[in-house]
Amino acid sequence: MRFKRAQEDALEALADQVADAFLLELSGLDLFSKKRVDRALVEKGLTADALNSMAEGKTAGPMVKALGGLVLRGLWYALVRPFFVLGKLIRSSTFREEIKAAFKKALRKDARSTRHLGDVASRWANGDEVHPKEFQAAKQQLLRILAKVLLIYFAAPELAGLFSGGVWHAINALWFPTEEILLLLLDRPLSAVMKKLMTTPTASDLPGS
Numbered sequence: 001m002r003f004k005r006a007q008e009d010a011l012e013a014l015a016d017q018v019a020d021a022f023l024l025e026l027s028g029l030d031l032f033s034k035k036r037v038d039r040a041l042v043e044k045g046l047t048a049d050a051l052n053s054m055a056e057g058k059t060a061g062p063m064v065k066a067l068g069g070l071v072l073r074g075l076w077y078a079l080v081r082p083f084f085v086l087g088k089l090i091r092s093s094t095f096r097e098e099i100k101a102a103f104k105k106a107l108r109k110d111a112r113s114t115r116h117l118g119d120v121a122s123r124w125a126n127g128d129e130v131h132p133k134e135f136q137a138a139k140q141q142l143l144r145i146l147a148k149v150l151l152i153y154f155a156a157p158e159l160a161g162l163f164s165g166g167v168w169h170a171i172n173a174l175w176f177p178t179e180e181i182l183l184l185l186l187d188r189p190l191s192a193v194m195k196k197l198m199t200t201p202t203a204s205d206l207p208g209s
Contacts, residue, residue: 007119009125010125013125014120015100019146022143022194022197025197026190029189031185031186031189032087036185038066041067046175047068048067049069051072052071052072052075075167079167079171103145116138143194143197144194155179
């Protein structure tokens with residue numbers, strides 16, 4: 001029982017370090033910039049004319065360049081506002097705490113597949129020798145679980161509520177669900193962060209650190 005507890009504590013410590021490095025990298029990216037959002041929406045088939053058609057007959061007023069044309073400023077703001085909220089969220093301490101808590105819960109829930117991780121983490125925590133390839137494999141498994149946790153987080157009803165009103169209600173009904181845009185915006189950055197952390201040594205790569 002004591003040995004099992006020691007493994008769990010070691011795995012939690014390793015998970016903390018991997019999560020901290022992952023979330024630090026993620027917070028440095030402008031995941032939901034206007035440019036990236038615009039490109040993702042165009043990729044999903046949304047056009048300036050299609051968006052303007054939601055203005056209930058009003059075609060006059062300030063315009064901005066977006067979606068390959070000119071879009072009414074009010075509509076564009078309503079379209080991108082949820083992403084501004086997400087951009088602030090991803091840099092917050094609340095976000096980091098919630099992701100790390102969900103990550104640890106996922107590790108505890110899937111004890112069978114993380115049993116080997118516990119063994120590696122225990123040797124790492126004790127300063128025992130861990131083969132670099134074995135450590136990298138464990139780190140990769142942790143990163144995959146963490147990325148899955150993040151995607152589940154962004155698919156939660158609480159965040160989906162940001163996209164439930166006005167122009168997003170029409171888009172979800174006529175073109176595509178919000179989840180598709182979020183996945184499109186998150187896919188490449190998550191892959192890039194995972195690749196960087198797998199190829200760049202961090203503090204967590206040092207035994208007993």
